[in-house]
Structures are given as structure tokens and as C-alpha cells.
Amino acid sequence: MLGDFTYHNPCRVHFGPNALDELPSELAEYGPKVLLTYGGGSIKRNGVYDKVITALEAAGKTVFEVPGVMSNPTADKLREGAKVARENDVDLILAVGGGSTIDYAKGVSVSAWTEGDPWEHLYLHMEEPTGKVIPVGDVLTMSGTGSEMNAGSVITNHEEGLKIGHVFGPNVIPRFAIVNPEVTFTVPDYQMRAGIYDAFNHICEQYFSGTDDNTSDYIAEGLMRSLVHASRIAVKDPTDYEARSNISWVCTWALNTLIACGKSTDWEVHMLGQAIGAVTDATHGMTLSAVSLPYYRLVMPYGVEKFARFARAVWNVDDSGKSEREVAEAGLEAMSEWMDQIGVVKSARELGLTEENIPDAVKATFILDGGYHKLTTEEVEQIFHESL
Known part of the structure; x- marks a missing residue:
């Protein structure tokens, strides 16, 4: 190996059929206000949402929700989530879903306290966040992107015809990831195949x-x-x-x-x-x-x-x-x-x-x-x- 490198990945992964049992211990490490992000509602159909909400309530958390995260999260959706996170000064962002939802959560984590428009500064001009970064955790429901254990966030701006990914520093990597492969059974066949590739x-x-x-x-x-x-x-x-x-x-x-x-x-x-x-x-x-x-x-x-x-x-x-x-x-x-x-x-x-x-x-x-x-x-x- 010829290159110099530093390897640092702070994410703690809980893997297996009982992985979600570890969520309460993870929640105990953060303050009382949690922003929950998720997609179009599949987590409500497969029961994951109810299990996560039960854990959040048992931990005494005040929960703010940003549902409807699309498969290609947009700049407008990013601004919406950043506003909710900032106005409520949340202590943790919990992403429940696949790679797009987790990408989105990381985007919100760096955007909430960054001055100015997050799309322009953090994605178009690839600047680093200027304010505090909100910790992120995730409950993975679809495998493919690897977003559960990295610092990347991809955001789409339809008005400008651009889709841009920014890989931030280690402080943006989710602090924990809960990966139960059984949950991925409910992913549509097309999405499973796309995730594999x-x-x-x-x-x-x-x-x-x-x-x-x-x-x-x-x-x-x-x-x-x-x-x-x-x-x-x-x-x-x-x-x-x-x-x-x-x-x-x-x-x-x-x-x-x-x-x-x-x-x-x-x-x-x-x-x-x-x-x-x-x-x-x-x-x-x-x-x-x-x-x-x-x-x-x-x-x-x-x-x-x-x-x-x-x-x-x-x-x-x-x-x-x-x-x-x-x-x-x-x-x-x-x-x-x-x-x-x-x-x-x-x-x-x-x-x-x-x-x-x-x-x-x-x-x-x-x-x-x-x-x-x-x-x-x-x-x-x-x-x-x-x-x-």
C-alpha cells in the first residue's frame, strides 16, 4: 500500500434479528428532543415505526417528525427539515428507512445550524458546515447505499438540474446503526435489486x-x-x-x-x-x-x-x-x-x-x-x- 491514510469510523452497528432491542440504550446517550425522519410510510406498514415510537416514548423523548422523505431527497425538503431541527433545537436526528432517508438526516444535521442556504453552501459550493452538527442515528430498512455507516449525503435540486453528493467529516457519520436483515424482506423486489447493484x-x-x-x-x-x-x-x-x-x-x-x-x-x-x-x-x-x-x-x-x-x-x-x-x-x-x-x-x-x-x-x-x-x-x- 503506497498511500497515506487515517481511518476513523465512530459508528456502532447493531446487527441481526434482535438489533432493534439496542435502540433504548442508544437513546439514553442523547437529550430529550429527537427529530424522526422517514419516507413514504412503509415503516408504518411493516411495524418498524410503532416499535421505534414505543422505544422513544419509553425513553421519555419529545419527538418531532419529518415524514415524506423521497427517494431522491430535494433541496426544498432539506430546508424543511433543517428548519424543524433548528427551531426545536433537537438533540438527535433518528433516520428510519433506507439510504435516502439516512442521507437526508445527515444533510439536515449539517444544515440546521449552518448560516445561509444549505444547498448553496454545503452542496453546490461543497463548503463545510459552519455551525454545530446534530448527532444522527439510524434504523436501516433497506440495504444498498451504505449510508448507515458513512458521512455522505446526496441531495437533488430539480430547478437547477443537479444531484450532488457531499462526503462530510467523521462527525457526520451516524453514531449508531441498527441493521436487521429481516426488515429488508419487505422491500419491493425492484428496490432490492437496485440496492444490490x-x-x-x-x-x-x-x-x-x-x-x-x-x-x-x-x-x-x-x-x-x-x-x-x-x-x-x-x-x-x-x-x-x-x-x-x-x-x-x-x-x-x-x-x-x-x-x-x-x-x-x-x-x-x-x-x-x-x-x-x-x-x-x-x-x-x-x-x-x-x-x-x-x-x-x-x-x-x-x-x-x-x-x-x-x-x-x-x-x-x-x-x-x-x-x-x-x-x-x-x-x-x-x-x-x-x-x-x-x-x-x-x-x-x-x-x-x-x-x-x-x-x-x-x-x-x-x-x-x-x-x-x-x-x-x-x-x-x-x-x-x-x-x-
Whole structure:
């Protein structure tokens, strides 16, 4: 490993069927006022809401609620939550839901006491919060984003046609995460599949960079193999606990910064996918699956050795009689076949991207330089056309 790094993750994870039993002990560490954030109401149907409210009431908490957090939280919704948190001077924000709800809670935590418009300062200009950061805890109901154990927050502004993620400092990472894989059984099939691919691409974004012998890459390969294996079981039997628990644990470790230690990282697939999301409001994981293969086929020649290693280590590609380029290509083909097996979107047209709105997606795409090849604007446009 050639890079310098500091690894610090303060999140305490409670994992398993009885994980929610640990919520009272976590609540005891915070003051009396709690802001509860959640989405469209699925937590009321599956019983999680009632269990959380019971724990909050037993702990003597005064609860303020911000429901209706959408799958792509907006700048307006962020301002709404920040206002509630600030006016009530809450001591803890408890996010109950999937990655979008937790992203939103972290956004509110840094926005409530930041002077000025949070979208402009914290996302558009990527400034750091100027006021106090409200602690966040989460009860996870859908695995995929890894938001339960990282400091990232993605917010969409439809008026400006932008979807921007800001990874804040360790003080924004949730203080605790409650992960019960059984709760994920109630997630709609489409969202389960999107979450699986989201996590897989998180690993790829950190894996496809660098040329040194890096321990983080070996960990990444193991996580990818586990996810591929478990996903094949879960799409056939979504209530297979062992498969769903492995998926949940991989999703958490895919983006809690561990496998980025000592590495440069890419993240261009996310920039492309988020641009589609800004234009179409499509499900995040599916926007990634739609652009991944066009992007990786374009950049593969610049990092052919790593793509060949990916083929051997993750997909068990037989390299007999093949050049490194042919092995690398076979790996991407194996990945494509797996994507078909788990049923993720491979055409951005299915998500609402069209020839007509590609220019808007190009404008919304941030071009990064952490991977094997920095895209040109023309290549961004090419990828979107090929994704159709």
C-alpha cells in the first residue's frame, strides 16, 4: 500500500434479528428532543415505526417528525427539515428507512445550524458546515447505499438540474446503526435489486484505481464475491435470511471508507448515474447499472491489468490462451451476465433518458480524475448514447 491514510469510523452497528432491542440504550446517550425522519410510510406498514415510537416514548423523548422523505431527497425538503431541527433545537436526528432517508438526516444535521442556504453552501459550493452538527442515528430498512455507516449525503435540486453528493467529516457519520436483515424482506423486489447493484458499484468505484499491491483491493474482491453469491440466492428467494444478511453486511462495508484506505478512487459511474437521476428522478442503483458497462468498456484499455484481475478474482474467468485484454473483456461480459441474472436495468431509456435530454445529463455530470482515464465531455455524451 503506497498511500497515506487515517481511518476513523465512530459508528456502532447493531446487527441481526434482535438489533432493534439496542435502540433504548442508544437513546439514553442523547437529550430529550429527537427529530424522526422517514419516507413514504412503509415503516408504518411493516411495524418498524410503532416499535421505534414505543422505544422513544419509553425513553421519555419529545419527538418531532419529518415524514415524506423521497427517494431522491430535494433541496426544498432539506430546508424543511433543517428548519424543524433548528427551531426545536433537537438533540438527535433518528433516520428510519433506507439510504435516502439516512442521507437526508445527515444533510439536515449539517444544515440546521449552518448560516445561509444549505444547498448553496454545503452542496453546490461543497463548503463545510459552519455551525454545530446534530448527532444522527439510524434504523436501516433497506440495504444498498451504505449510508448507515458513512458521512455522505446526496441531495437533488430539480430547478437547477443537479444531484450532488457531499462526503462530510467523521462527525457526520451516524453514531449508531441498527441493521436487521429481516426488515429488508419487505422491500419491493425492484428496490432490492437496485440496492444490490448500488453496493456492487460502490466497491467497483474504489477498486478500479491504482496499480499498487493494496490490501484494500483484496478485501474488495472478497466483498464482491460474497455479494454476487448472495444476490443469486436472494433474487430467487428474497426471504432467505442468510443471503439477505450477507447482502446487508456487504452493503455496509462497501461504503464505510475501509476499502478506500490507501487508494485513489474513481466515482465517475456515480457522477454519470446521478446526472441521469437529476434529469429523470430514477432509482439511484438502476442509474448506475445503466451506465456501468458503457463506462467500463471505455476506460478498460487504460487499466487493463486491473480489469483482468477483476475477471479472474471475482468471476473465475479462465485465462487459458487469452491475452490480458481478452481476459478483461471476458470479465465485463461475466459481469453483464450477472446483471441479467439479478434483473437490473441496462438501458437508461427504461429510466427516462432520451436523445433529447442527453444534453441536460451531460451538463449535470461532474468529471472526476480518480480512475484510470479522465473523461472528456464528448466521451460523457458517448456513454449516455451507448447506455440507451
